[in-house]
Amino acid sequence: MHILVLDGNHVETEFREKFGSAHEYTFLHTAHGPERDEDAVQQVIDVAAATAAVAFFFPAQFAADAPYRLLAAATFPVFVETTCHSLADSLSDPKNGPTTGLFFGFCGLPTLLNRQLLEVSVFHEADHEQLAATCATLGTDFRVVADRVGLVTPRVICQIINEACFTVQEGTATMQDVDLGMKLGTNYPHGPFAWANAIGVPRVYRVLESLWNDTHDERYKICPLLKRQAQRGEPFAV
Incomplete structure (x- = not known):
């Protein structure tokens, strides 16, 4: 499985330890300033997303809206790091993409990612079956918790x-x-x-x-x- 990680470079080692060497990983830094063109950043994301099977991203880490445009078109599961905001809040702003698709919250704080259980929340209740299938492919057990700030x-x-x-x-x-x-x-x-x-x-x-x-x-x-x-x-x- 090709795992796309947006602005999660600070936990790259944990990602690789958590999900193992059987997967392919792409870690992208999307934040941009005057020296980085937003369209160019988006093109890099689009290229990586073309072969990705799942994405994890850290919205608190980047300063641009570019990654949210990925969410609008994503046809694969997208896990959003939601320790500082609920998944519902993350997807409520129109600039942050539509509220359709496969969105899950997850705990991605350093030291709390590489555990036996992946701590997750769901946006659409109907997506529990897809969550189970995705986690099975990732090779991790999981526990669904309430979609609340701070998770558990x-x-x-x-x-x-x-x-x-x-x-x-x-x-x-x-x-x-x-x-x-x-x-x-x-x-x-x-x-x-x-x-x-x-x-x-x-x-x-x-x-x-x-x-x-x-x-x-x-x-x-x-x-x-x-x-x-x-x-x-x-x-x-x-």
Whole structure:
């Protein structure tokens, strides 16, 4: 199967590990500025899409509407990274293509893609059978979750990271103590601060910001410590 990935270069290693070497991969960077012509970018996408069997793309990563024109004409399943916005919201803007076709949301945050289950949401309820067939061809088990901002795992992990930031900010424990305690106490693969660094602190911040804007739930009110690190673009010192 030819897998087309738009603006997912930051998780290329995870994609290849997750789906294996039996597939062909094309990773394209679509964001453009004054030095990149939108039509030229679209032509590159069209060439790759001509032989693609499935596409994954990261709408938060690119600054242009060009990839959405691919969605308008896609005849294959398209998985949209939806940790910061629901799939319904992604497809509601007329500029972002029609709401027909095979669209699925998926969790594509670093460290959360290469897992046994692919975390997905559906746009059309009638597409469950096609989703199962596509995932079978990709060679992955999957779990359908509600089409909500944050999905399930990103919502939980980012909330834990945020609470850990409050703990450190209040002087209750050090980052190192929190990370060690979580690893030993919960058997998580990473402590909250190491996990935030692996995901990318700015990405964690964007997920929580999206959750707060969507729900205004106090659980997602962002800790100033996390906000400062994200604004600086710096990892936590662990």
